[in-house]
Amino acid sequence: MRRLVGVLAALGIGLGCQCGPGSSVIVTEPRLDGGLDGGSATGLDGGTDAGSRDAGVPDSGPVDAGECLAPDVLIALDRTLTMHRTAAGATPADTDAGHASSKWAMAITAIEQFTAAPLDGTIRFGLELWPRQSPGCITLGQRIRGDGATNPSCEGPEVPLSPGLSNGAAISSLLDPETTLICTSTPTGDALIGAQRHLEVRRVEGREQFVALVTDGADWDFSCPAPNPLNAVDGLADAGISTLVIGFSAEAEVRNGVGTAFLNDLACAGRTAKNFPAPCVADAQGRLRARVPDAGGADALFYTATNTAELVDTLRVFARTVCCGCIM
Numbered sequence: 381m382r383r384l385v386g387v388l389a390a391l392g393i394g395l396g397c398q399c400g401p402g403s404s405v406i407v408t409e410p411r412l413d414g415g416l417d418g419g420s421a422t423g424l425d426g427g428t429d430a431g432s433r434d435a436g437v438p439d440s441g442p443v444d445a446g447e448c449l450a451p452d453v454l455i456a457l458d459r460t461l462t463m464h465r466t467a468a469g470a471t472p473a474d475t476d477a478g479h480a481s482s483k484w485a486m487a488i489t490a491i492e493q494f495t496a497a498p499l500d501g502t503i504r505f506g507l508e509l510w511p512r513q514s515p516g517c518i519t520l521g522q523r524i525r526g527d528g529a530t531n532p533s534c535e536g537p538e539v540p541l542s543p544g545l546s547n548g549a550a551i552s553s554l555l556d557p558e559t560t561l562i563c564t565s566t567p568t569g570d571a572l573i574g575a576q577r578h579l580e581v582r583r584v585e586g587r588e589q590f591v592a593l594v595t596d597g598a599d600w601d602f603s604c605p606a607p608n609p610l611n612a613v614d615g616l617a618d619a620g621i622s623t624l625v626i627g628f629s630a631e632a633e634v635r636n637g638v639g640t641a642f643l644n645d646l647a648c649a650g651r652t653a654k655n656f657p658a659p660c661v662a663d664a665q666g667r668l669r670a671r672v673p674d675a676g677g678a679d680a681l682f683y684t685a686t687n688t689a690e691l692v693d694t695l696r697v698f699a700r701t702v703c704c705g706c707i708m
Contacts, residue, residue, distance in 0.1 A: 461529055491551065
């Protein structure tokens with residue numbers, strides 16, 4: 381499986397992506413799950429894929445000598461309460477501009493821009509939100525005004541959209557920073573296990589699979605320490621699924637922003653650390669971890685973003701290494 385060693389380009393590189401001549405997007409996908417998306421499916425963690433969308437028919441195209449399989453990229457978006465903060469860790473003003481400065485609004489805007497056409501014709505995008513929406517989750521505005529969420533803690537994720545071609549518009553319709561709810565607790569491990577399960581039952585021979593974890597890294601070890609996210613990323617790697625780790629915050633403290641050591645270790649475990657594998661080392665169990673867990677700033681091993689433009693650029697650097705038939 382191709383590693384993401386190539387995701388080392390400087391941020392800020394633009395992307396104009398389309399399928400060029402002789403670069404057909406060839407996807408033949410049988411219903412490996414027997415129609416799983418017709419209802420709900422119990423996950424490895426006892427959670428469900430709630431209302432996951434799937435066209436129910438294979439994506440297909442003409443087979444030729446230059447065929448490639450557009451990879452599955454499941455975007456796992458952190459919808460926890462700390463995402464209401466700004467990238468600097470402050471609570472924004474309860475104004476339109478204040479709401480737009482929240483990590484939640486910026487992340488959604490970036491994901492919508494990144495997954496739009498024409499790139500969604502060369503990567504099979506899907507969307508996971510974690511934790512799943514339950515009674516007691518609240519809006520961004522409610523959180524900024526000081527309300528707390530009362531949803532059950534540590535619930536697993538939901539996958540409202542399975543990976544598929546031309547999913548950009550569907551992702552945009554699913555996400556709205558003002559109406560898509562945010563929830564209490566940070567079940568990062570369950571989110572990653574849920575992502576693995578969702579991808580494994582949709583595996584097609586020769587098609588690469590990735591999880592793009594967009595998170596501020598905050599509070600998981602206080603609210604939902606089990607299952608351990610590192611063990612979950614190890615499991616993804618064992619299954620041949622790479623995990624791209626994007627820390628969406630300028631903070632280095634766990635409570636108010638990205639947990640630096642946590643995300644560095646995740647990046648090594650997911651085989652996507654910057655300059656991989658040099659900054660990673662195997663532990664006593666043979667699992668890859670960061671040589672310098674607390675390395676921050678320019679030395680951080682995970683990819684960082686503090687605003688919409690930086691997050692889009694980071695995702696595009698990743699896309700340049702995996703998209704099918706892209707012309708840069």
